[in-house]
Amino acid sequence: MRILTVEDSATMRRIIRNTLKRVGYDDVLEAENGQMALAKLATEKIDFVITDWSMPEMNGLDFILEVRRNESTKHLPVLMITTVAEREDILTALKAGVNNYIVKPFDADTLKTKIDQILGNA
Amino acid sequence: MSEQIPQEEFQEILREFHSEAQEILAGLEEDMVRLEREPSNRELVNRIFRAMHTLKGNSAFLGFTKMTSVTHEAENVLNKIRNGSLVLTETVMDALLASVDVVKALLREIIAGEDHSVEIDRAVALLQHALNADGSTETEGDAPAMLESSDRGAPDFTEATMIRVEVQRLDHLMNLIGELVIGRNRLHKVRTDIEHRHEGDSLVVDLTQVSGQINLVSSELQEAVMKARMVPIQNIFNRFPRLVRDLAREREKAVDLVVNGHETELDRSLIEKVWDPLVHLIRNAIDHGLESTAERAAAGKPERGQIILAARQEGSHIVISVEDDGRGIDPSRVLAKARRTGLVGQEEALSEQEALNLIFAPGFSTKDEVTDVSGRGVGLDVVKTNLKRLNGLIDVTTVKGVGTRFTLKIPLTLAIVQALLIQVAEEVAAFPLALVVETVRLHPGEVRTINGRPVLRIRDQVLPLLWLHDLFSAARPAERRFNAIIVGLAEERVALAVDTLLGQQEVVVKSIGSYLGEIRGIAGATILGDGRVVMILDVAALIDEAKSALVARR
Numbered sequence: 001m002r003i004l005t006v007e008d009s010a011t012m013r014r015i016i017r018n019t020l021k022r023v024g025y026d027d028v029l030e031a032e033n034g035q036m037a038l039a040k041l042a043t044e045k046i047d048f049v050i051t052d053w054s055m056p057e058m059n060g061l062d063f064i065l066e067v068r069r070n071e072s073t074k075h076l077p078v079l080m081i082t083t084v085a086e087r088e089d090i091l092t093a094l095k096a097g098v099n100n101y102i103v104k105p106f107d108a109d110t111l112k113t114k115i116d117q118i119l120g121n122a
Numbered sequence: 123m124s125e126q127i128p129q130e131e132f133q134e135i136l137r138e139f140h141s142e143a144q145e146i147l148a149g150l151e152e153d154m155v156r157l158e159r160e161p162s163n164r165e166l167v168n169r170i171f172r173a174m175h176t177l178k179g180n181s182a183f184l185g186f187t188k189m190t191s192v193t194h195e196a197e198n199v200l201n202k203i204r205n206g207s208l209v210l211t212e213t214v215m216d217a218l219l220a221s222v223d224v225v226k227a228l229l230r231e232i233i234a235g236e237d238h239s240v241e242i243d244r245a246v247a248l249l250q251h252a253l254n255a256d257g258s259t260e261t262e263g264d265a266p267a268m269l270e271s272s273d274r275g276a277p278d279f280t281e282a283t284m285i286r287v288e289v290q291r292l293d294h295l296m297n298l299i300g301e302l303v304i305g306r307n308r309l310h311k312v313r314t315d316i317e318h319r320h321e322g323d324s325l326v327v328d329l330t331q332v333s334g335q336i337n338l339v340s341s342e343l344q345e346a347v348m349k350a351r352m353v354p355i356q357n358i359f360n361r362f363p364r365l366v367r368d369l370a371r372e373r374e375k376a377v378d379l380v381v382n383g384h385e386t387e388l389d390r391s392l393i394e395k396v397w398d399p400l401v402h403l404i405r406n407a408i409d410h411g412l413e414s415t416a417e418r419a420a421a422g423k424p425e426r427g428q429i430i431l432a433a434r435q436e437g438s439h440i441v442i443s444v445e446d447d448g449r450g451i452d453p454s455r456v457l458a459k460a461r462r463t464g465l466v467g468q469e470e471a472l473s474e475q476e477a478l479n480l481i482f483a484p485g486f487s488t489k490d491e492v493t494d495v496s497g498r499g500v501g502l503d504v505v506k507t508n509l510k511r512l513n514g515l516i517d518v519t520t521v522k523g524v525g526t527r528f529t530l531k532i533p534l535t536l537a538i539v540q541a542l543l544i545q546v547a548e549e550v551a552a553f554p555l556a557l558v559v560e561t562v563r564l565h566p567g568e569v570r571t572i573n574g575r576p577v578l579r580i581r582d583q584v585l586p587l588l589w590l591h592d593l594f595s596a597a598r599p600a601e602r603r604f605n606a607i608i609v610g611l612a613e614e615r616v617a618l619a620v621d622t623l624l625g626q627q628e629v630v631v632k633s634i635g636s637y638l639g640e641i642r643g644i645a646g647a648t649i650l651g652d653g654r655v656v657m658i659l660d661v662a663a664l665i666d667e668a669k670s671a672l673v674a675r676r
Binding site (some may be wrong): 008009010011014053056105 | 134135138141169175179180183427
């Protein structure tokens with residue numbers, strides 16, 4: 001399974017990459033913002049998306065809206081990583097079409113569980 | 123969180139965290155100071171907010187709780203500014219900048235891996251106070267601003283196109299290239315000799331071709347490695363808006379800083395070394411160069427003073443200038459003061475430029491007399507010493523009532539230099555070409571004597587002349603024409619007499635080795651194409667020699 005991580009912080013990208021590897025996912029592509037992620041989606045075969053919320057150029061919310069609007073990526077599973085644990089924000093994200101969310105900082109087990117839940121392997 | 127991450131992975135993540143945090147912090151201060159000037163710039167607020175947000179998220183992940191606390195408070199303040207419920211007053215900005223300082227200190231603590239007991243309570247209290255303050259009761263003061271006259275923002279490099287390399291590896295590479303350049307020069311010489319001896323031989327034609335190719339490739343290689351060591355001067359320029367803001371606020375002056383040419387690149391080993399001199403010059407400009415707001419108004423000048431910090435490349439040099447539109451320096455007052463303190467004799471005549479250059483003399487200015495000569499000279503001898511170490515030049519131009527400009531000229535690199543080869547009797551020696559201001563051909567009859575010391579009059583300047591013949595124990599020419607090389611270091615100019623100019627060549631500066639110790643007048647050695655070892659003269663020491671000899675005779 002190929003995962004696309006959308007995250008503007010290089011540190012966080014590395015943390016996510018390492019964590020994914022530890023739970024068995026080592027085919028990971030990365031993008032720094034929504035705009036670059038859309039470009040990746042257009043050219044690469046992606047099975048799963050993990051995206052941050054706050055990013056320059058195009059933030060996570062606008063990115064998801066765009067993903068859901070596009071016929072070819074409409075059903076792509078998306079997990080949102082967020083620090084804003086406030087209820088309203090999460091509702092906004094869920095309404096926009098994210099399949100699930102995870103609050104930073106998270107551990108490897110939680111990340112794996114969330115991914116599995118979305119994929120229906122739980 | 124950190125305990126769940128395996129140790130080697132943690133180290134890897136820590137390195138990433140460190141360099142990303144440094145990048146963020148470098149841009150953050152500059153952005154904040156700019157925000158004070160453009161409080162309604164939404165894009166800017168968002169960028170600053172995101173920067174704090176990233177620092178918070180990353181530090182939380184790695185378990186650096188102190189950094190998380192500070193950035194969390196700063197994020198709250200920025201959020202309120204972003205949604206318009208908090209006015210960005212100077213007090214609020216002070217709190218935000220204080221949080222940046224604390225984050226920097228915390229980062230150093232984290233990287234050192236030891237507890238420096240960095241105090242976060244004050245910054246957190248300031249931020250919380252700012253958060254709860256009713257912004258409307260505070261009056262907006264005269265905040266200094268950052269004007270950008272050229273494109274802003276460093277190029278946005280992604281991980282894919284950038285890698286980080288240890289500086290030692292680049293240093294090693296540069297050393298190897300140095301050896302290669304020496305070999306190349308020798309090969310070139312051997313080729314020329316063989317060409318003369320066996321003209322027309324087909325093997326010689328091959329050799330010429332190969333040698334030419336190696337010549338070309340090694341030059342390109344050298345340039346490429348030098349480029350790899352270059353960093354944009356932005357790395358230090360972006361710290362100045364904050365410095366200017368704080369100093370101006372302290373002195374209750376209104377100052378705008380204009381930065382030009384921040385994309386100009388300089389060797390990494392030099393870039394940190396120009397920081398101190400520039401801070402000195404900028405501090406002086408704010409402290410003494412620029413008048414108070416009232417004085418400026420009275421003189422019919424705009425109330426906001428302006429400092430222009432600019433960098434550009436000129437051939438193999440970087441030229442950095444610090445210019446203010448302040449009151450200027452009066453050379454006659456500088457001279458009067460120098461006479462009072464005994465730096466210059468009562469009847470000694472000096473040109474305006476010479477008088478002005480006295481501001482670089484050690485101990486020229488003492489604190490209680492600072493205002494006497496608009497305070498110039500404060501630490502300028504330190505600036506000069508710093509520049510000498512970089513083989514740099516410093517010049518000052520000033521117009522009374524209009525402003526002052528200091529210009530620094532620094533070579534791009536110190537490892538491989540263009541050298542001027544000279545000959546005195548049978549001895550060959552080299553100078554860094556960068557220090558050569560001009561050369562003149564003279565007759566011994568044109569040498570004058572002042573106070574028993576040889577001097578030359580070039581245009582309106584009287585320069586001390588140093589016979590290198592004395593250095594090499596050779597006889598000075600009595601009738602023969604000779605060459606005088608005018609060399610400059612910092613603001614000083616001295617003429618050096620030699621017999622012949624042999625031409626210029628790229629040479630690799632080698633240290634002579636510790637077993638010989640420091641030899642006065644010799645900066646290093648190099649190997650020429652024919653295998654000869656040639657000394658590179660230490661121009662700074664020669665200038666000191668010439669100057670001290672003059673002074674001693676006074």
